[in-house]
Amino acid sequence: MGPGRRFPTGATTTVLVAIVFACAMAGAQAAYRNPLSASSSSSTQQPATDQTQPQAEESPSGKPHHKTRVVDEDAQPRPELTKAEDLIQKQNYAAAEPLLKQVVETEPSNYEAWFDLGFVENGLGKVEDSIAAYRKSVAAKPDVFESNLNLGLQLARTGQPDAERFLRAATQLKPTSHTAEGKARAWLSLGHVLEKSKPEQALAAYQQAATLQPKDPEAHLAAGRLLEEQEKFSDAEDEYKRAFELAPSTDATAADALTGLANISMRGRLFADAEAYLRELVAVRPNDAAAHVQLGRVLAAESKNDAAVLELETGAKLAPADLSVQYDLAEVYDTLGKNDRAEAVYRGLISGSPNDAELHRDLGHSLVLERKFPEAQKEFLIAVKLKPDFGEAYGDLAFAAGENKDYTLTIKALDTRAKFLPEIPISYFLRASAYDHLKDFKQAALNYHLFLNTANGKYPDQEWQARHRLVAIEPKK
Numbered sequence: 413m414g415p416g417r418r419f420p421t422g423a424t425t426t427v428l429v430a431i432v433f434a435c436a437m438a439g440a441q442a443a444y445r446n447p448l449s450a451s452s453s454s455s456t457q458q459p460a461t462d463q464t465q466p467q468a469e470e471s472p473s474g475k476p477h478h479k480t481r482v483v484d485e486d487a488q489p490r491p492e493l494t495k496a497e498d499l500i501q502k503q504n505y506a507a508a509e510p511l512l513k514q515v516v517e518t519e520p521s522n523y524e525a526w527f528d529l530g531f532v533e534n535g536l537g538k539v540e541d542s543i544a545a546y547r548k549s550v551a552a553k554p555d556v557f558e559s560n561l562n563l564g565l566q567l568a569r570t571g572q573p574d575a576e577r578f579l580r581a582a583t584q585l586k587p588t589s590h591t592a593e594g595k596a597r598a599w600l601s602l603g604h605v606l607e608k609s610k611p612e613q614a615l616a617a618y619q620q621a622a623t624l625q626p627k628d629p630e631a632h633l634a635a636g637r638l639l640e641e642q643e644k645f646s647d648a649e650d651e652y653k654r655a656f657e658l659a660p661s662t663d664a665t666a667a668d669a670l671t672g673l674a675n676i677s678m679r680g681r682l683f684a685d686a687e688a689y690l691r692e693l694v695a696v697r698p699n700d701a702a703a704h705v706q707l708g709r710v711l712a713a714e715s716k717n718d719a720a721v722l723e724l725e726t727g728a729k730l731a732p733a734d735l736s737v738q739y740d741l742a743e744v745y746d747t748l749g750k751n752d753r754a755e756a757v758y759r760g761l762i763s764g765s766p767n768d769a770e771l772h773r774d775l776g777h778s779l780v781l782e783r784k785f786p787e788a789q790k791e792f793l794i795a796v797k798l799k800p801d802f803g804e805a806y807g808d809l810a811f812a813a814g815e816n817k818d819y820t821l822t823i824k825a826l827d828t829r830a831k832f833l834p835e836i837p838i839s840y841f842l843r844a845s846a847y848d849h850l851k852d853f854k855q856a857a858l859n860y861h862l863f864l865n866t867a868n869g870k871y872p873d874q875e876w877q878a879r880h881r882l883v884a885i886e887p888k889k
Contacts (some may be wrong), residue, residue, distance in 0.1 A: 426458075454835045455517065480715060483642060484684065488517055493522075496525075496532075505536050516529060517543075520548075523548075524549075526552060527546065539566065539589075545565060549563070550578065557588065560579070561582040561594075564581075564598075564605070565601055576605050585678055586802060598629060599631075603634060603638075611638060611642060614638060615638060620634050629656070629665045630655075631651070632654040636648045636650075637672065638653035639651060649673060649676050652669045670693040686806065687710050688705060692806070694707055694723075701727045702731070705734070708727060708740060710723075721745070721750075724741045727888060740755050741753075751781040757784065758778055769805065776805075777808070788812045796809060803829050807829050809825040811842060822843070826839050838871070840860075841863040844857075844862075844878065857885055864874045864879070
């Protein structure tokens with residue numbers, strides 16, 4: 413019966429790469445480092461101790477700012493503060509907390525104790541208390557880089573709008589050590605906060621960070637992501653390439669830059685470029701399921717289906733719970749004629765989602781390709797029962813029913829399809845053939861003519877058959 417093994421719908425399959433980048437805001441505890449500086453431009457300075465103080469909270473990029481104490485020789489350290497800082501070094505935050513509270517109760521203007529307390533409360537998971545302590549530290553001494561940075565990061569972590577205020581303040585203050593690195597951290601953190609509300613200012617912040625740290629790839633990576641979101645793909649590509657050049661080949665930043673470059677190439681349907689980037693990526697991250705899956709999808713888009721199967725199967729082994737990989741695998745199996753494998757994949761997916769009409773239709777397609785028409789008809793019937801307006805599935809059902817010589821069902825399925833989708837040449841041909849088999853020659857001739865009037869030479873075998881059947885069934889003039 414001629415139209416081919418799958419009822420055509422006119423739809424084409426497009427492989428899209430959707431790589432989602434997660435940019436976590438800071439909040440993770442890092443190692444306890446060098447202290448806040450007691451030297452600043454403020455005229456009211458707190459006495460410094462020679463003890464180690466906590467570092468600023470990690471920036472969104474995950475690289476903490478380092479500081480070095482400027483010791484006040486005349487200062488007399490509070491023993492509670494000294495002991496608390498020793499406990500913080502040992503990450504014994506629970507023991508340090510009451511000591512620091514004792515200091516700030518008797519010295520409410522001790523900005524270093526408030527800073528330490530903010531750090532400790534964060535370590536204990538008390539984020540709001542941490543923010544409150546950092547606010548006290550900033551209020552006691554507003555011109556300290558580290559306390560403004562940490563407060564801004566904690567506020568950003570909790571989505572509070574005044575995060576921008578304190579991060580901006582940090583960009584205008586001087587870190588106690590590693591000045592360029594510290595200020596770059598502040599600009600980078602500010603950029604992350606501004607991305608959604610003020611994207612152009614965020615890009616400017618990333619540029620400031622890149623200028624301060626010209627050998628650090630993070631600002632370029634962040635700018636690339638933002639430019640990609642803005643669909644400024646040429647600029648994003650430049651930033652990703654710069655990030656990749658600066659990052660060590662085994663670094664996560666290099667891998668993220670390759671991912672971005674591959675994504676942009678896929679958007680432009682530059683599949684060869686995307687393949688090259690993704691092959692570099694899987695070399696860097698051999699156990700990254702997503703990288704193998706994306707490479708498999710690119711290879712499938714290039715019709716390199718044997719290679720696509722290898723990558724998708726690797727991805728499926730590394731991420732067995734990712735159902736999207738199973739869909740991709742089944743589709744490539746069908747393309748390669750490995751229909752039994754596709755059938756097995758679809759049956760596995762259906763066992764987990766028995767009421768998914770699309771899955772039943774997909775399984776039906778694989779069964780059609782295996783010429784298992786009775787089983788295919790059963791799956792298409794399930795699909796339209798689950799989704800009564802599933803026009804495409806009615807077309808598939810019509811074809812399977814025709815192969816099973818159930819011509820009455822073929823006509824019924826085609827008539828139902830016509831309620832949801834426009835007629836196409838093949839629907840006229842299938843209907844004509846079904847009426848022809850049922851010896852309703854008047855309706856058969858009508859639909860053969862409709863087919864010939866719309867086929868326009870695209871279906872030569874069926875057009876030849878239609879003309880010859882018309883000679884046989886139409887009355888002689």
